Amino acid sequence: EADIYQTPRYLVIGTGKKITLECSQTMGHDKMYWYQQDPGMELHLIHYSYGVNSTEKGDLSSESTVSRIRTEHFPLTLESARPSHTSQYLCASSEMGTQYFGPGTRLLVL
């Protein structure tokens, strides 16, 4: 089981603010992912990384950006938050084809 940490767990901010959602894992997994989850809906992949300096966009279009400077760290940034960004954001890492998830960040943009 992977140890994946996300901060903050909950965030309420105003429109136009820049925010960074943090994700760290301690298992040395090369592959990491960001998903967006809304109630009653499937998880949608918004970003993924195969390793340091590797980032790709997922299936769901997102105005967020990610970076992967260190193996254990995969932060997600929104330059200018909008109410449409209100959602839960889940970070995951994988090993041998199995993905392990962090606790998520619930974001509310007013």
Next chain:
Amino acid sequence: AQSVSQHNHHVILSEAASLELGCNYSYGGTVNLFWYVQYPGQHLQLLLKYFSGDPLVKGIKGFEAEFIKSKFSFNLRKPSVQWSDTAEYFCAVKAPLNDYKLSFGAGTTVTVRA
């Protein structure tokens, strides 16, 4: 593109009842299959997975799932549920050569009444 269908949006049952949650997928090739569970206020946890071999897979907490290739299905079962099984359950599918792509169903909320 793969799609994953979970038949029930919300299931309500009493303790000791049997549970079966349906999951069907559309991908025609070899797949890896997963069930994840999300207890209230907690993160998604892996319940069980199927990569190859015996199509009847046993997971944690007394859950099992059966892969039926001809039906493109991977249904989750538990013979006797407990109140603590109240959670949301997600089926997920991955094509092995597609290393990043994990397709999720919309989830089934299970409420177990004491």
